[in-house]
Amino acid sequence: MNDHNTPSSYNLADLWESVSDRVPEREAVVCGDQRRTYGQLEDRANHLANHFLDQGVGPGDFVGCYLPNSIEYLETMLACFKIRAVPVNINYRYVAAELEYLFSDGPLVAVVCPPEYLENVAAVAPSVESLREVLVTGEGVPGAAPATGSAAVVGYEAALEAAPAERPEVAGRGNDDLYVIYTGGTTGLPKGVVWRMEDAFFGCLTGGDPMRMNGPVSSPEEMVERIIDFDFNFYALAPLMHAAAQWVALMWFFCGAKVILHEGSFDPVEVWRTIEREKVSTTTVVGDAMARPLADAWDSDGPFEVSSLFAFSNGGAPLAESTKARLMEMLPNCVFTDGFGSSETGIQGSSRLAPGEKAGGTAVFDSVAEGTKVFDENDREVSPGSGSIGRIAHSGFVPLRYHNAPEKTAETFREIGGRRWVISGDMATVDENGAVRLLGRGSVCINTGGEKVYPEEVESVLKDHPAVYDVVVVGVPHERWGEQVTAVVQLAPGVDPGDTEELLASMVAHARGSLAGYKAPRSVAVVEEIQRSPAGKADYRWARTVAGSGSATDAATGSAPPAN
Template sequence: MEFNHADLFEGLADAIGERTAVVVFDSAGGTERRTYAELNDEADRLAHHLREAGVEPGGHVGIQLYNGVEYVTALLAALKIRAVPVNVNYRYVEAELAYLYADADLVALVYDAEFEDRVEAAAAGAPLLRHRIVVGGESTRAVPYAGALAERPAAGDFPERSGQDVYIIYTGGTTGMPKGVMWRCEDLFMAFGGGNPFGEPRRTPGEVIEAAKGSGPLVMMAAAPLMHGAAQMATFIGWWMGATIVYTRRFDAAEVLRAIEAEKVFTVNVTGDAMARPLTDAIAAGSYDLSSLGVLSSTGAILSGAVRERLRELLPNVMILDNFGSSESGFTASGVEGSSPESGMRYRPNTTRLRVLDDTLKEVEPGSGVIGQVAKSGPIAFGYWGDPAKTAKTFVEVEGVRWLLTGDIATVEADGTIMIFGRGSQCINTGGEKVFPEEVEAVLKRHPAVFDALVTGIPDERFGSRVAAVVQPYGEPPAAADLDAHCRGVLSGYKVPRAYAFVPEMRRSPAGKADYRWAKQVAQQAACLGEH
């Protein structure tokens, strides 16, 4: 028996159909709900429509939506007919959308009506895109979502599925164009908990269903946008546990806290400081009943020590988790006590298949101090859509074992914990010294006048590169001399930014991931203008 996401959800709909599967809060304060049975029926109807529209097994269906019932319905509908769902970043402008539509070979697209102009412009460069479904409005070139569901059967009658069916997560690179990470459904299921994130993976799909039937009333929340793989995986992990998943249509800290209060959420998943910091400010400024909350988990981006400490002050009874993983590897390790970019990012692997490999692809001996690259074997993605060169560079075979090279630079401590320095692609080489941006960013964010910071390298005639920081202040920008003094108290001189650019708002992905391409441009412009 194989693990397939659509099969598993249909099994849940039969077993716990009356239980609430999703709750969506909108900005007006209203909610929309679906039970497992209702969501399965809606996905069946949309799946039939997609099939009638010519979407075949293996066809790519883009989803360009804010969080909502329609998002998870479209996700399940594509999987039901063995099509491949493709997440589309709703912040992308026309040129970026045109690239993704064409790169992903989209044949169908489900999108929010407010994106109509951008969709229309970008679709002109996507010859395979022949069918569109619009949510929340009308279009002369798209079928309204309600119309796509009308008079379609809610019964299944779909092709037999397998654990080898493909699932693609497009991940917006911090330094390059987005890329489609390809997974086989069974590997994806196993890489994100195997239906049991707190213990051994489930051995059969039947075990998943039985465990969900026997679970108590658990309410979980994915605060990140569903267009980010972490939120999609958090949703499936919750469903495999028989939980109710809560979303807000778009991330707003106060709205997230209201949803936690109203729905008695037990676990909430966020993405690093970009979400956690606004939440701490909102908790401190407001009055919310968060007594139901037991776990706050961050995935996809790092929590700085300053933000984690503030969360612990404000939520003393809540477990704060910092998880390590990627769209290619799944969930692989958890932060140990005291881990932070400032003091050192230390993680304990949650799988025996996580290693650090040196430049010759040999395993680093624990306690040796040798620096290498984090690698994972076992259930991992199998490549990048349409990019065999990057696939060959990232997924390598060593003595018959296939490894994913994550790009994270690390060493192994004597006790087996992994000390991660940062992403190799972001490392700044200044006069031969290596500077990892995460460490400097975390130090800057400890300054009381700094809300957010990104650190990048800009050209320098003498040193090749010099460290520069893009800073979003809380109010008036602090003096550069103050930031210098603050950094020099805890950082070596070569790590201290030589240039500062102050911005009213930091540019990050909807999930909070850093946009280092943008940061480099802003820092270079500020340096050219002589700003500090």
Template sequence: MEFNHADLFEGIADAIGDRVALVCGDRRLTYAELDAEANRLAHHLLSVGVEPGQHVAIQLYNGVEYAAGLLATLKVRAVPINVNYRYVESELLYIYRDSDSVVLMYDPEFDDRVAATVPDAPKLRHLISVGGPSSVPGAVRYEDALAAQPPTRGFPERSGEDTYIIYTGGTTGMPKGVMWGTEGLLFAFWNPTFPRPGKPQDVVDLAAGSGPMVMMPIAPLMHGAAQMATWIAWCMGATLVYERRFEAGTVWKTIEREKVNSLTITGDAMAIPMVEALEKNPGAYDLSSLLAYVSTGAILTGKIRDRLAAAMPNVMIMDRFGSTESGSTAAAVAGSTPEKGLKFAPDVENVTVLDDALKVVEPGSGVIGQVARSGWIARGYYNDPEKTARTFPEAEGKRWLLTGDIATVEADGSIAVYGRGSQAINTGGEKVFPEEVEAVLKGHPGVYDAVVTGIPDERWGSRVAAVVQPNGEAPAVEDLDAHCRKELSGYKVPRTYAFVPEMKRSPAGKADYRWAKEIAEQA
């Protein structure tokens, strides 16, 4: 057994095969049953010629089939590729080609887009339709693929160096495939509340000896945060609960029904409808089982955190800091919010801030740099050596990941994060981080959601612009201006507002800054 997710799952399935591994809708599978389903799919992949190192794309909503697809791909030493199910044809064609995928698992709901793009992706030679018949020529039904194969294993030996790719980004450009080795991925995203395993059997022993924990990631599995939450749950021997698609009221009902203990979301975009459902229906849901409400991949604003705490006074609300390239690295300092200033305390080694010369920033010096991590970090970006070289430089005898988060190190060792450097707005020589302005705007009672971006300005180079989804009737611009000026320096206050009926975000709640910029420029 290696530090390989397929090896570890098989070891856990052998140890606690009768424990429920996954619940989604009407399907409830034990570890042994999920392992058997993944084995059948893995044998099908082998039967159509999938070889170690080749790529299997998964374009599905959350479900048992997505989990089985991840497991089956890793079992045959192939590489899973997450595909955003919201992509239009041009974006799909880009990711099919860029990832060099040879197999595609997809939902028939996407038939039209798949049919229009697959012929132009010559390496994509086999299609598996999940959840019903497909009109795309040559597609094999998932059920038929499984029925023809045995539920047993018999796969080649794996390695902790086997590749795992997560496509990420797309808010300012096309996404990039972040490449990991499975051992590095396991350790980078390891739950810091548990001791780090010294050997693979330690993971199996942890899962076998743990109590009956129920965990629920809300983000779609095409987002790395949900995939990592899945592996974390199984390494703890937990029961994992999925919803096919996010709907706040349904999530709360599922938490009540399945007695969920830990919930993982991605920032305000998911937290807002969830807390609104609680506020509109006080006492409607039994949340007595829920212990932890964790945001990862996007930060909760103070206003939303306060509303969550009021609605769930007995639940621990936490923010985690990290990225697809770095793993999970830090936890938010108590009282830290985007409005007041974000501070994180690293809970793994080799996390710091590097200045422009790639020197470690001295605590308390006030020097601004980028958050960086060495040690367990990604290998680089698939098919993009230039971006890999820029993002993973070598300095002082170490290979570093530069996360792009602009920060400094406080005297107490905590890291104060100002925002993403790629999104910073330079207006008249002053730097404005959208996250800070967005958090302040969302503190106005008339604002449901906000995304801040920079647009061209003849005098200042760029001006701060806000795209706002009102909470009911749109508030007056003068009111928003006065609200912002109470908490922000004048140069940070938006000069342009665009009001929209619905904010465009990714399925995981990430802001679409390209879209926001276009909307703001039109305004």
């Protein structure tokens, strides 16, 4: 930072400090009954950063954020950025084996957690020699804190109180400092995606243009000029342990907006009441797992006074056309946007519907980021309108590598045509007008009778069936077809689960109204509730276990799956 508190780089700590210095009295974050101004958040982050320095935490060290949505999560991230350490997102649903893998992969030197997670930390800490400290949030450390190997257990608030208040001075802070985000691990072990901060600022945080109105900034100094001079309140519904929530929180912080974090489990009525109370300007959901309960809550407990809301966004999972149509009817003055991207590619594209436009499918993106292409299996660009399927790729602002995974890095980050590309796991086609039509993850693609079926495409159609509240589609082994398309279904309230054969026949007929016959489910398993990540992402491993457990009802079998 220079004498005028203007950022000299795209370092995330530099950018944050430049904003907090200019609007210290402005409210920065709300979570439950806790509120912080920019100045207060900066002050507490400085205390925590100095505590970390006193404990020997420094550049390149990994610090675990094993926390639900909380202001302490943001304080920990900012403190790490300030001292060039690396905050690591940890899924609070992980069991001991998953935690041990992630703690060791860094390896972590410190972890911040609430008291209720301390026993989980204690179960894995003795096997992680690098772990020196466990900071416990809340009023204090439990009196009978479990043993955590050689790691000290320290109260978070006591640590902040004892640490110096001044802004830490750390040499070498700049564009090349690291930002790491671990993938969700829904189809395998989580992987740490390593970004340079400059690349993350432009690739993940929109380069200072969260509304996509002015284009990316041309210099760090210009970011300061874009600090808004009016009330703007963003509501983050997804957990900060996922990339999307971190990115939107940071991009709005750098504009001087207020960020509201959803506290605790997802409560759709409380979401609407929070939008009312905090006069929320824009919010983002993750697919039908969040959007459909919101629509149901509006019908049962609404309407709500949400005239402040002018933009409603979806990302991370598809939104059924019927769900979007319901929300657009409830919120007639809102702009509706869908976005796509990943931890490895950053934000890659979007689509937008103005008030009054008709809801359409959510997997077609007509605004695609520069550097985004679709490559076939021979690394050739898919021609618009050809119908060919390929993998979505991105060049330009891309990550450096996967952490501690050289083979996966070589497979994912490749040189094509003299440029470095990240090849995502998402499959797509390109429409004649250049729009990208997203099909789904290649890793969960179903191969049935030689035909490829992408679960998300089938799920988006089945979610519009009146008996279906939520659904995950997977392939189960079949001796003749290789795999059989199976729908794991959570029924809509009031639907009798008694006759699954009739339900399956109805779902097949419904699917064939929009899809080729081979994509329709050939069996169905009814469950009480679909398991998803806290951010709403489908758990395909769980769904395969359910579908293969023998509880699924099959359709009448034939010699091969119908082709159309």
